[in-house]
Amino acid sequence: MTVPDAILALIRAPIPTITVFDSGAPDENTEAEQIPERYAVYWPDIGTPQGGSVCGQFTGGLFRWQLNFVAPRRDMAEWMAEKVRTHILGTRPFIPEWACGQIQLPLSLPARRDEQVLSRRVVVLMDRYELLAEQQ
Numbered sequence: 001m002t003v004p005d006a007i008l009a010l011i012r013a014p015i016p017t018i019t020v021f022d023s024g025a026p027d028e029n030t031e032a033e034q035i036p037e038r039y040a041v042y043w044p045d046i047g048t049p050q051g052g053s054v055c056g057q058f059t060g061g062l063f064r065w066q067l068n069f070v071a072p073r074r075d076m077a078e079w080m081a082e083k084v085r086t087h088i089l090g091t092r093p094f095i096p097e098w099a100c101g102q103i104q105l106p107l108s109l110p111a112r113r114d115e116q117v118l119s120r121r122v123v124v125l126m127d128r129y130e131l132l133a134e135q136q
Contacts, residue, residue: 003063003133004044006095011042011067014087015080025070038071040080050132060134069125074111077125081108085127093131101132 012020019039047061067084071077088103107128114124 001096003047003061003095003098003131004065006093006098007044007063007065007129007131008042010088010091010093011040011084014083015040018080038069038076038080040084041068041070042066043068047133060132062130062132064128064130066126066128069111069127070114070122072120072122074123074125077111077123081125081127088129095133097136098133099136103129103131105129 008020008022019036021039021041023041023043025035025039025041043066045064047063050060050062067081069077069080071080085105089105090102092100092102094100105127107126109126111123111125114122
């Protein structure tokens, strides 16, 4: 299991009835899948090498991800963000073959109205998390 896959599972756990898209939501004009009224989008990176290396290979990394919470109203977007935040912030996730630090939240932007995401009016709230982990 990769670190981004493990993080995605952690994000989905506290909001099981909310769709969490991995790296982008479907295009409402071209996709057959109907876009839900409220959802989240997970944008992970593959990790930035950190610390020393063993035989020229970095064993640790700083993993960052962005979560966009999309809903018709501000309170709905905030509810989703708070559920995830309460569940993961400050935890040390168990990821096989990785030693993980605590999940941090270095950036959170307030909910804002966005009329460019979908044809309907939505509110988007963005949180950016990070996790320092070392492969064992």
